[in-house]
Each structure stands twice: as C-alpha cells, then as structure tokens.
C-alpha cells in the first residue's frame with residue numbers, strides 16, 4: 001500500500017455534485033483532488049435539467065459551454081393524463097422572464113465530462129479509474145481515503161472528505177445512515193430510442209411526463225442530441241418488478257417495458273418507427289436519505305446524501321446545489337480552521353427545506369385522485385407556485401403557500417429531520 005500526499009479537500013466521485021464542489025473549492029485557491037471510479041465517460045441516467053441549475057452553472061463558468069453545446073434547449077415540461085390527454089405545458093418563462101428560464105437536456109457521458117474538464121481547468125486534480133474502497137476515520141474524524149488504483153491500494157490523506165459517490169453512497173453505507181423513503185419504493189426501466197416524433201418550435205426540447213392508462217406507472221420522454229430520445233417508465237417496486245416475475249422467478253425487463261408502453265398510447269404513437277438503441281436497463285430503491293449531512297471533516301452531497309424521485313428532474317439540480325452549498329461551507333471551514341459537523345453541515349437545514357417542497361409535489365403526483373389540471377382549475381392562483389417548483393426555484397422564492405390547499409387532496413409525510421452525531 002502506498003501512502004500519498006495531503007490534500008486540503010478530497011472529493012470522491014466525479015458526477016455533477018462532485019465536480020461542482022471540487023471546482024468551487026479549488027477556485028478559492030485550495031488544493032483539491034477528485035477521484036472518479038470510471039476510467040472513461042459512461043452512460044448514466046438523469047438527463048433532464050431544470051432552470052434553477054443556471055445559477056450554479058454561472059458560478060462554475062459553465063454557461064457559455066452549455067450554450068454552445070449540441071444539447072437540446074428545454075423551455076417546458078408537459079404532463080399527459082391517463083386518458084392520453086395532453087395538458088397545457090408549464091413554460092418556465094411564465095413566471096421567470098429571464099434567460100435562466102431556458103435549460104438543457106443532456107447526454108450524461110458528455111455532460112459529466114464537460115463538468116470534469118471545467119474542474120481541471122479551474123485547478124482541480126482529477127484522477128479517473130480510481131475507486132475508493134473506504135473513507136478512513138480516526139475516531140469520528142475523517143482523515144483520508146483508501147483507494148484502488150489498478151493493482152495498487154493507495155492511502156491519500158485530506159483535511160475535508162466530500163462524498164459524492166451518488167447512489168453508491170460510500171459514507172452513508174459505511175456509517176449506516178440511509179433510510180429508504182417508505183412510500184416511494186419505486187423501480188424504473190429505461191432505454192434510448194433513435195427517431196420518433198418530436199413537437200416543433202418551443203416544444204421540441206420539452207420533457208414529457210405521461211401516465212399509463214391505469215395510472216400505476218408513468219413514462220418520461222426526454223429529447224437528446226443525435227436524434228435520440230430517452231424513454232423510461234417508473235412504478236412501484238411491487239407493481240413493476242416483484243409481481244412480474246416469470247414462473248422461473250426471472251424478470252423479463254423488455255417484456256415489462258413493452259407491456260407498460262402498450263398502456264401509454266400517446267407515447268406509442270410518438271415512438272412509431274423509432275429504433276430502440278440498447279437493452280432495457282433496470283434500477284430500483286433509489287429514493288432514500290441520509291440522517292446526517294456532515295460530520296467531523298466530512299460532508300455528503302448529491303445522491304450520496306439522498307435522492308427523491310425522477311418525476312420532476314430535480315436530481316441534477318439538487319446535486320449541483322448541494323455541491324455549491326457544501327463548497328461554501330468548506331471554504332468557510334478553512335477560513336475559520338473549524339471542520340466540525342456544525343460548520344461543514346451548516347447548509348443542511350436550508351438544503352432540506354428546499355428539498356421538502358419537491359418532496360411534497362412528488363407525493364401529490366403519486367396521489368391517484370390528484371391532477372395538476374383539476375388543482376389549477378380550482379386554485380388558478382397557484383400556477384406560479386407550481387411553475388416555480390418545476391423550475392427548481394425553491395431556494396430563491398417562497399413556494400410553500402401552495403401546500404395547504406394541496407393537502408386537502410394529498411397526503412404529505414412528516415419531514416425527515418437532520419440528526420447530529422451523538423457523543
């Protein structure tokens with residue numbers, strides 16, 4: 001085992017959360033190492049951005065790069081009811097007549113690499129093909145990482161350790177911090193298509209969310225570059241996977257996907273003549289949250305802290321936002337030479353307050369009796385609040401005023417408070 005030099009910050013995982021935190025800390029002159037398990041850019045799910053990512057991209061110096069990319073521009077999200085009826089699109093510029101109302105649909109292999117290249121340009125030492133086995137602790141204090149680099153197991157020491165390993169959730173698993181959202185036990189099946197129908201003009205880059213006939217599942221349709229469209233279906237774990245095993249106990253993901261698509265006529269029509277590009281991928285148990293966001297000399301960001309649900313495309317935004325908030329906390333920690341849980345996790349409560357608005361709207365979406373169209377015909381004054389949440393404006397505007405009326409139809413679970421270490 002080799003033991004290496006000391007870094008001021010070590011970021012584990014080169015997804016959007018990790019790149020963001022690493023870049024913003026390095027920009028303040030600190031020595032940052034980012035290690036990413038994958039040696040090459042790879043396919044990842046999570047391809048639709050929401051407008052509020054604009055402000056983090058601005059700080060990262062990414063806006064020009066995104067504007068000159070080939071990623072389709074996204075102006076809206078549109079929902080389809082179980083009967084196949086298209087509801088009015090929610091255009092983000094309706095409440096926000098600013099350039100930040102336009103966002104992008106991204107191929108993750110390219111997008112994540114752009115963020116990593118940007119991190120390198122801003123002074124981060126990026127090492128690909130290095131898989132962290134565990135975070136090293138002295139008592140409660142994180143002191144470094146043990147990482148596999150080819151055949152070598154290396155120890156690298158760092159003052160602050162940032163866990164941005166996504167659903168791998170390295171520290172969360174090591175310290176047993178994660179709890180599955182009990183009412184959001186979902187699974188998803190997805191692939192890419194080439195060809196198929198796209199709307200024109202402003203709606204060409206829209207995300208579509210389409211209920212299936214019995215409302216037991218829903219599809220996303222996300223237009224991507226190269227004339228590709230990302231198509232995925234989400235339903236409860238029992239409905240989509242557990243109860244669909246064949247007599248041999250095996251799952252046929254393609255068969256399940258096709259059966260669900262049959263129940264979603266508007267999407268079938270759009271995919272008429274389109275070619276499926278790779279076998280159906282499956283994921284499950286993706287909705288969980290860690291009970292703590294930081295500890296002595298460590299902090300969790302992005303999916304490593306928690307993930308809600310794919311329906312409103314909030315995952316990338318929350319990854320970027322938590323990366324940004326954590327970076328500010330880390331810089332302050334260095335300035336004050338204080339790497340306590342309180343200092344590094346000082347952003348935790350405001351971060352989860354924003355997440356809570358998304359969470360409530362997710363619960364509304366899964367309430368069978370709820371529909372945006374019905375809600376807005378009864379309470380038209382809440383259109384702005386809904387568009388603000390769909391845009392991700394949960395940290396810049398007060399959006400919570402819509403929930404008392406929504407709670408007349410929808411059950412909202414109690415908030416999940418943050419805990420601190422018990423000493």
Ligand SMILES: Cc1cc2nc3c(=O)[nH]c(=O)nc-3n(C[C@H](O)[C@H](O)[C@H](O)COP(=O)(O)OP(=O)(O)OC[C@H]3O[C@@H](n4cnc5c(N)ncnc54)[C@H](O)[C@@H]3O)c2cc1C
Pocket residue numbers: 012013014015016017018035036037038044045046047048049050130131132133164165166167168170188232283286301302303304307310312313314315316317319
């Ligand atoms: C079905 C589904 C659909 C989704 N759709 C959307 C969407 O449309 N829009 C959206 O915004 N979000 C979506 N999401 C969520 C989104 O994918 C995630 O929230 C987002 O990728 C989180 O970013 P991250 O940087 O935290 O983690 P990740 O993007 O997962 O990055 C983590 C990185 O850490 C690396 N890593 C892991 N373990 C180690 C290790 N031990 N050592 C070194 N490196 C390691 C991984 O290789 C990876 O590159 C979706 C999620 C699901 C499940």
